Amino acid sequence: MPEATSLLSFPWISASALAALAGAIGIWRCTDPDRARRSAALVLAGVVALLLAAMLEQSRAVDSARMAEPWGGLFEVDAVNGFPMLLYVLLALVTVLVAPRRDASGPFMGGVLGIIAASLLVYAGRSLALIVIGWWLTALPFALNGFAGSRHLRHHRSLLLVHALAGGALTAAALMIGPRAPDFDHASTVAMVLVVIAVALRKGIFPAHGWLARTFEGGSPLAGALFFNGHLGALILLRAESTHLAATVQTALHYLNWGALFTAVFTAFLMLGETKPRRMLGLLCVSQAAFILAGLCSAQEAGIAGALLLWVVVAVASTALVATYRAVEARFTGVEDGIAMLGLAARTPRMAVFFLVSGLALVGLPGTLGYCAEDLLYHGALESEPLLGVVLLLATALNAIHLFRLFSHLFLGRLAAEVPEMPDALPRERWPLTLCVVLVVAGGLMPHRLVQLREAAAKQVAEKLGLEHGEH
Amino acid sequence: MEFLTFNQLVQLIVATPGAVFIGLSVAWLLGWPGKEKVVARVTAVTYIGLTILVAMLAWKMISSGTHMVTVDLGNWFEIAGYGFPLSLMVDRLSLPMVALTIVLVGLVGSFSIRYLHRDPGYFRFFLLMHLYAFGCLLLFTAGSLDLLIAGWEVVGITSVLLIAFFQYRKAPVDNAIRVFGTYRIADICLLLAVFLAHHWFGSGAWAVLFPGEWPNATHTITGPGMTFMAVLLVFAACGKSSQGPFMGWLPRAMEGPTPSSAIFYGAISVHAGAYLVLRIEPLLQSSPVARYLLMFVGLTTAVLATLIHRTSVDAKTSLAYASMTQLSVIFIEVSLGWTTLAILHTVGHAIVRTAQFLRAPSMLHDYHRMHAAAGGHLGKVGEQYEALVPHRVQLWLYSLGLERGCYDALVDRLLLHPLQRLARQLAVQKNSFTDPTPRQPAGETPSSLKPHA
Numbered sequence: 001m002p003e004a005t006s007l008l009s010f011p012w013i014s015a016s017a018l019a020a021l022a023g024a025i026g027i028w029r030c031t032d033p034d035r036a037r038r039s040a041a042l043v044l045a046g047v048v049a050l051l052l053a054a055m056l057e058q059s060r061a062v063d064s065a066r067m068a069e070p071w072g073g074l075f076e077v078d079a080v081n082g083f084p085m086l087l088y089v090l091l092a093l094v095t096v097l098v099a100p101r102r103d104a105s106g107p108f109m110g111g112v113l114g115i116i117a118a119s120l121l122v123y124a125g126r127s128l129a130l131i132v133i134g135w136w137l138t139a140l141p142f143a144l145n146g147f148a149g150s151r152h153l154r155h156h157r158s159l160l161l162v163h164a165l166a167g168g169a170l171t172a173a174a175l176m177i178g179p180r181a182p183d184f185d186h187a188s189t190v191a192m193v194l195v196v197i198a199v200a201l202r203k204g205i206f207p208a209h210g211w212l213a214r215t216f217e218g219g220s221p222l223a224g225a226l227f228f229n230g231h232l233g234a235l236i237l238l239r240a241e242s243t244h245l246a247a248t249v250q251t252a253l254h255y256l257n258w259g260a261l262f263t264a265v266f267t268a269f270l271m272l273g274e275t276k277p278r279r280m281l282g283l284l285c286v287s288q289a290a291f292i293l294a295g296l297c298s299a300q301e302a303g304i305a306g307a308l309l310l311w312v313v314v315a316v317a318s319t320a321l322v323a324t325y326r327a328v329e330a331r332f333t334g335v336e337d338g339i340a341m342l343g344l345a346a347r348t349p350r351m352a353v354f355f356l357v358s359g360l361a362l363v364g365l366p367g368t369l370g371y372c373a374e375d376l377l378y379h380g381a382l383e384s385e386p387l388l389g390v391v392l393l394l395a396t397a398l399n400a401i402h403l404f405r406l407f408s409h410l411f412l413g414r415l416a417a418e419v420p421e422m423p424d425a426l427p428r429e430r431w432p433l434t435l436c437v438v439l440v441v442a443g444g445l446m447p448h449r450l451v452q453l454r455e456a457a458a459k460q461v462a463e464k465l466g467l468e469h470g471e472h
Numbered sequence: 473m474e475f476l477t478f479n480q481l482v483q484l485i486v487a488t489p490g491a492v493f494i495g496l497s498v499a500w501l502l503g504w505p506g507k508e509k510v511v512a513r514v515t516a517v518t519y520i521g522l523t524i525l526v527a528m529l530a531w532k533m534i535s536s537g538t539h540m541v542t543v544d545l546g547n548w549f550e551i552a553g554y555g556f557p558l559s560l561m562v563d564r565l566s567l568p569m570v571a572l573t574i575v576l577v578g579l580v581g582s583f584s585i586r587y588l589h590r591d592p593g594y595f596r597f598f599l600l601m602h603l604y605a606f607g608c609l610l611l612f613t614a615g616s617l618d619l620l621i622a623g624w625e626v627v628g629i630t631s632v633l634l635i636a637f638f639q640y641r642k643a644p645v646d647n648a649i650r651v652f653g654t655y656r657i658a659d660i661c662l663l664l665a666v667f668l669a670h671h672w673f674g675s676g677a678w679a680v681l682f683p684g685e686w687p688n689a690t691h692t693i694t695g696p697g698m699t700f701m702a703v704l705l706v707f708a709a710c711g712k713s714s715q716g717p718f719m720g721w722l723p724r725a726m727e728g729p730t731p732s733s734a735i736f737y738g739a740i741s742v743h744a745g746a747y748l749v750l751r752i753e754p755l756l757q758s759s760p761v762a763r764y765l766l767m768f769v770g771l772t773t774a775v776l777a778t779l780i781h782r783t784s785v786d787a788k789t790s791l792a793y794a795s796m797t798q799l800s801v802i803f804i805e806v807s808l809g810w811t812t813l814a815i816l817h818t819v820g821h822a823i824v825r826t827a828q829f830l831r832a833p834s835m836l837h838d839y840h841r842m843h844a845a846a847g848g849h850l851g852k853v854g855e856q857y858e859a860l861v862p863h864r865v866q867l868w869l870y871s872l873g874l875e876r877g878c879y880d881a882l883v884d885r886l887l888l889h890p891l892q893r894l895a896r897q898l899a900v901q902k903n904s905f906t907d908p909t910p911r912q913p914a915g916e917t918p919s920s921l922k923p924h925a
Contacts (some may be wrong), residue, residue: 273895301552343640350501366622367627372549372556377617378663380556382671393663397656404632404652412639412648434501451549458551 003458008067011074012054013124016047018090018266020117024141025278029109033101040109044093047116051089055082075124079240079456082085085123087312088230089345091319091339092116093327094432095222098323100330103220106467111141112226119230130176132237135170135232139163147223155218158211159227168406170236190348194254195236196259202233202340203293204286207258209267213282216322221278223333234307236294238461257297264290274419277335280406281409285318287399288362291392295377298388303380305458309373309450313361313440317370320436327429328410331422341413352411354433363400363438370441372451481529482560485522485570486613490606496599506595510917512585515598519578526571539564539685542615554670557677559615566688568819569612569740569747576739576826579607583656583830584731592636597729604630608740616709617666617676620748624662624712628655628742634870635725644727654721658711665704672697682754687811691754702755702762705748706769713745713799714726716769719777720879722796726788733788734829738795739822746802746818753811767807774800776877782858783873787832795825801873 021441023043058067058077069113077085084393099108114137116170121134141147144155173194184228201208215224237253267287274280292314295307326451328344328351337344345352361368374396382389424435443450476484478730492514504808533541541562547555562570571861575613581601588594592900614620623719632655636648673693682689689881693701709715714722725737749756750767756763774797783795832849843850858866 066679267893269891270899271895272892273899302554305551341642341645344638353501360629366625369513371622371625375556376549376551376554377668379670382667386668386671389667393660397660400656401649401653404649408636408645408649412636412645413642414640447549455551 006061006065007069007070007073007156008054008057008077008238009070009436010053010070011062011069011071011075012050012057013077013085013120014069014072016050016054017075017117017120019043019050019064020047020113020120024110024113024117026110026352027113029108030106030109033104034420035098035354036106037055037099037104040113041093043113044089044096047089048086048093049081050287051086055086058082059145065360072131073216074126075120075249076126077124078461081235082131082441083453083457084231084235084311085120085313085317088119089116089124091229091315092226094227094319094323094436097432098222098326098327099222102330103222103326107145107227108147108220108223111147111223114141114229115223115226119232122230122232122235126331128177131236132167132174136167136231138227138232141225147219149457156215160223162201162208162211166198168234170198173198179382184365192252197256199233199236199252199256199293200259203231203260203289204228204237204263205256205290205293206263209263209270209283212286213279216278216282217276217352220326221322222326224282225285225303225319228289231289231292231311231315234296234311238457239292256293256386257388259292260297262289263287263296263393264395265398266320268402271398271402274402276327276411277406280402281318281322284362284399284402284406284422286323287395288318290312291374293397294388294392295380297378298380298384299464300380300383301455301458302376304461305451305454306373306376306378306380308457308461309369309447310377312450312454313368313370313373316436316439317358317362320354320433320440323429324358325410325432327351327425328355332419334416334418335410336351340416340447341409342393342419343411343413343415344419345411346415347419347422350430352407354425354437356407357412357437358440359403360400361437361444363403364396365376367441367444369440369447371449373422376451476525478529478532478538479543481525481532482541482543482613483545485525485529485574486560486606486609488518488525489521489602489609493599493602493606494593496602500595500599505597508585508589508594511595513600515581515585515602516814517600519520519574520582522574523578526574527794530567530571533562533567542679543892544615556618557616557675558619558699559679560613560619561615561678563686565747566612566748568815569743570609571611572822573605573608573740575602577608577735580731580735580739580826580830583734584729587731587833588729591729592640594728597634597637597732600630600634601732602733604634604741608744611744611772612673614680617662617678617681619645619671621659621662621666624744625659627744628652628659629713629814631725631732631736634728634736637728637732639917641727647724647727651721651724654718655711658708658718661704661711662708663702667707668697668701668704669693672701678751682752686751687753689754691758693755693758698755699759699761702752702759703765705752705755706762709745709748709803710769711745712748713742713803714796715745715773715800715803719773719877720883721780724791724878725791726792730788730829730833731794733832734826736791738825738829742795742799743802743818743822745749746799746806746814749803749806750811750814750818751885753806753809756807757809763807766803768802770800770807774804775795776872776879779869779873780876780918783870787835788829790831791825791828798825 020043023040031037054077061067066076096112098107118134118137118140121137123147125131125134147156161471169187173191176191178237193271198349204212212224231440265285266289271280273308274283292307292311295303295310298304328348361370363375366368378389378392379419410471481673504707525793539559543560545558548558584597588597602626607623611623611627612621614623615925632652635651636645638644663776666676670679673681681693682691684690711718722742726733756766767878777793777800778817779797781790781797784790802814805817
């Protein structure tokens with residue numbers, strides 16, 4: 001395990017992971033939807049409090065140094081993983097609160113907690129073994145059929161297949177590298193290829209770009225969005241230094257760069273012929289999330305910071321988008337037919353606003369955090385590889401058009417005759433979605449704090465991977 | 473002590489519509505129903521106040537002989553030596569545009585209070601109008617390309633949302649998507665120019681790229697990147713002003729309510745492109761390729777737009793093409809270096825066109841009144857130039873005008889349909905092992921991308 005400079009006062013992260021795991025097991029068999037939702041929300045609120053304590057303690061450390069846990073030191077928190085970990089749990093809380101009643105079963109809520117517990121191992125694990133175990137476990141709720149129900153299980157096969165392949169590749173890479181950082185030999189070359197495969201599969205890089213859209217097609221897309229928004233593929237790259245993968249990752253970044261670029265444009269292009277809203281949402285998320293990898297690969301501090309900010313934007317905005325879509329779909333199932341315009345803005349104007357604002361943030365409208373993130377990302381990308389910046393611009397332009405198409409399909413046009421009376425955003429939907437919208441808008445108007453927060457992480461990543469001096 | 477300094481005035485002018493937009497939006501999100509009376513009063517007070525402020529700014533600038541006011545607000549965000557400059561600038565080019573924006577938005581707001589009375593979208597219209605005013609003011613006072621693009625995009629999105637204002641009809645929504653697509657493609661040029669400015673010249677600030685006071689500013693852009701950047705900016709301007717390859721969107725934008733057509737496509741929004749080429753005029757004078765491109769685009773669009781204008785049968789479409797023609801002439805003026813004439817033309821055209829758009833709904837009534845006043849003998853007008861060309865050519869030009877220059881047909885046939893076909897084929901044939909979903913029939917086109925009827 002790499003040396004940590006100091007210890008936390010309490011094993012906050014172990015406690016978080018255990019709380020989430022216990023919650024997952026306890027809630028899985030719950031049959032009352034309201035009770036399941038309440039319990040899951042309480043557990044997640046507790047996890048948020050624990051992680052916040054860990055993050056605050058770490059932020060007070062000298063030079064925001066990495067801090068390990070006492071009593072065994074299984075986990076650590078630093079500038080790179082602290083904020084995304086907290087954000088991820090908050091998004092899980094939003095998912096739990098906004099999930100419509102039909103999704104709020106015991107297995108669904110337990111599954112969300114299970115994903116969180118497993119993801120915490122990947123986010124904060126101090127050893128590669130712990131990270132690999134966490135990586136595998138994140139898909140367990142899907143394998144146990146927690147989210148889909150038997151009717152939609154086939155839609156989750158793609159996710160499970162991709163996850164198994166990615167997990168296998170990462171496990172093999174971990175076994176080859178072992179507990180020490182390797183020199184650049186044959187074993188590390190093979191390990192590098194395996195890491196590239198694992199990251200590409202998990203992040204939906206071409207040709208594995210279709211699994212998220214496929215997962216979104218069946219059952220609740222909220223679970224698929226939560227699984228995807230962990231961005232564990234990118235996280236593995238960021239935590240390379242902690243996992244002895246640093247030398248491997250430096251080379252892997254170069255190949256992933258072009259894969260990410262192609263994916264961003266290709267999925268944006270594919271959407272030209274797409275009409276199904278769920279698939280469009282999936283492809284949109286994959287396309288925008290590919291920018292994160294491209295930014296990380298830009299080898300510039302500004303580009304890396306842009307990628308880290310975009311991570312926040314993609315996670316928050318796509319969760320809000322998918323949650324809004326799911327909430328509307330629960331009111332009127334006809335939204336799945338992607339040809340006609342439904343005019344739902346007449347019935348649910350606030351939902352329309354949530355959808356539009358979070359969507360525009362996702363594609364980088366000025367005044368939102370997405371714009372700041374993309375500005376930094378393009379700047380870094382142009383510095384390192386001008387073509388990269390041009391291609392990303394094209395993908396953003398196409399994605400914005402698709403987003404507006406999707407918005408038009410759901411919310412504009414004449415109100416379809418078969419649309420029933422329906423309530424606008426309920427309080428349990430309104431407040432979490434407002435929080436998401438406020439984060440991306442206020443973060444865009446006053447991005448200084450967030451940029452500063454991610455700047456430390458960007459510096460750390462650039463230093464550890466030796467990117468600033470073109471060492472890769 | 474001064475009552476309001478230059479800095480305070482500029483900041484107040486730019487921030488006020490944005491603050492009003494945020495205030496109204498938050499109130500609505502928290503459950504306020506958006507009462508007509510309150511919205512009307514807030515709008516009236518806002519634009520009366522802004523008119524006074526801009527008059528004060530103009531007076532102070534003139535009386536103190538100040539030609540340029542710059543407000544440096546630091547960086548919006550910064551990291552590793554790269555910062556997003558947040559600076560505002562008011563000079564002899566932006567002051568008329570700022571004043572024009574405030575006065576015309578105020579007038580159109582006043583008009584709309586009655587015109588949209590009891591319309592279900594009343595609140596939405598005013599909300600978007602305030603956001604639009606904020607975007608325009610940001611665009612015209614931006615001290616850098618970076619900030620200009622923020623205003624540029626805000627203007628674009630409000631424009632699209634107002635085109636789809638009558639959301640219960642399909643055509644406005646389809647047209648809004650088409651316009652949005654055109655905007656986004658054109659905006660790529662502007663975004664690329666901004667990033668290249670940083671990459672090649674180290675800054676996107678006007679003060680660095682074009683030192684000196686407009687119109688006597690020079691430029692520091694040199695090398696092979698100069699022409700490329702100038703061409704990118706010309707294309708971006710074409711996108712906003714519906715010129716050359718992007719000329720198809722303006723008539724589609726007429727689907728919005730008349731007040732928004734007036735303020736966007738008669739007055740301010742379409743002139744943003746003209747503002748951009750005026751701003752980069754020193755660069756154009758050093759780059760013959762960009763200058764001749766601008767002239768060529770202006771000339772061809774002017775000819776085609778005036779032809780279509782003369783054959784259009786509805787008032788708003790006719791006005792849209794007439795606007796396009798005048799914008800082409802402004803582009804030509806800029807390419808010739810006649811900047812003072814161009815800005816006078818811009819201001820004059822914006823005012824006249826706004827009045828025409830606002831009168832458009834009562835055009836028939838006006839015509840009948842004129843007809844009666846003339847004793848029922850209104851003579852034919854506007855055929856002086858047509859008579860100069862042979863009859864066969866007249867017919868050919870007439871059919872070209874009726875077909876709207878075949879612009880939409882060409883774009884659909886050569887660009888949109890092949891791309892859609894390719895996307896569908898890729899979606900059907902892709903052998904991605906992770907996505908074995910059965911596809912929709914190959915001939916099915918997303919309704920929003922179908923060609924305009």
